[in-house]
Amino acid sequence: MKNVLRTLVFDGQVSLTLADTTAIVDEGIQLHELSSSSAQVFGKALSAMTFASACLKEDRGEISLSLQCSGKGGNIGISGNRALRIRGYIENTQAEGSETELLGSGALTIIRDDGYSSPFVGSCAIPQGGVDAAFEEYYRISEQLPTCLKTAVELNEAGRCAFAGVAVLQPLPFADEKTLAAVRNFSLEKLLERARETGVEEAAKAYFKPDCAVWDMRTAVYQCNCSKTYLARVLVPVGEEEIRRIIREDGAVRIHCHYCNKDYEFTDKDADGIFQK
Ligand SMILES: [Zn+2]
Known part of the structure; x- marks a missing residue:
């Protein structure tokens, strides 16, 4: 409308x-x-x-x-x-x-x-x-x-x-x-x-x-503009070592979007994609 x-x-x-x-x-x-x-x-x-x-x-x-x-x-x-x-x-x-x-x-x-x-x-x-x-x-x-x-x-x-x-x-x-x-x-x-x-x-x-x-x-x-792809780009500067460490310790990297209350999880498989292994 x-x-x-x-x-x-x-x-x-x-x-x-x-x-x-x-x-x-x-x-x-x-x-x-x-x-x-x-x-x-x-x-x-x-x-x-x-x-x-x-x-x-x-x-x-x-x-x-x-x-x-x-x-x-x-x-x-x-x-x-x-x-x-x-x-x-x-x-x-x-x-x-x-x-x-x-x-x-x-x-x-x-x-x-x-x-x-x-x-x-x-x-x-x-x-x-x-x-x-x-x-x-x-x-x-x-x-x-x-x-x-x-x-x-x-x-x-x-x-x-x-x-x-x-x-x-x-x-x-x-x-x-x-x-x-x-x-x-x-x-x-x-x-x-x-x-x-x-x-x-x-x-x-x-x-x-x-x-x-x-x-x-x-x-x-x-409408929120968050997406897993968008947030993956945010993770890149954090560095692979740190991301892998968080996944090892917590099971996943979890990001909460304040704008739409959605939770995102990144696992080792996602990290493989982000860091192109
Ligand atoms: Zn959002």
Whole structure:
């Protein structure tokens, strides 16, 4: 399902991103078996990173978020790519408390790699006000982009995701004062509520006269990019001697993928392949 809409609004002066991230957040909740508080915060971060991934311009682009938090949720890591495959983890899957209790204080760091030159690294302190405020602060400080960002995560009684979404308005550099004021006063909450009822396309049409020439609909999913082949490449620099020693002592080299909770095992037979014996 195409769930990420990008277009220009306010006479082409502001970029709008509106995404339904329900399936992404639900997959994250199930994979990591999250408590409702952990699901709230992680789901918001997944939604915001769906937006960040949708902004990538290069095909080989990758973007990673690291929230180094002192709060009850512990650290959060999320990565996404240009193909809108999003994946992540939250350290404490069973946290209880409010969004600000889970985050606490700390730093938000984003690494953006366009696949060509060296990656761009930006960082800011996590402000009071939760995940949305942290992302707004990041875009203002590190990317010098005024940004209004709102995420929503709603869970049902079973703890699954009933709805999740993200709505973002980013004025372009030439936006006039009147438009900037209109953006500040615009209710992204209402836009998200509408998206929940009617889907992102109808919601955008109901609130704006979007620029049809730049109307862009894409599909974002929760998907890890780990594989045994990929992890085998990670083992090469460790060296054959060390790998064989671990297999001898522990029976296998075991690697756990934090992003999708999958376990991988490498035995002597795998080592033969990796080191071409
Ligand atoms: Zn994985």
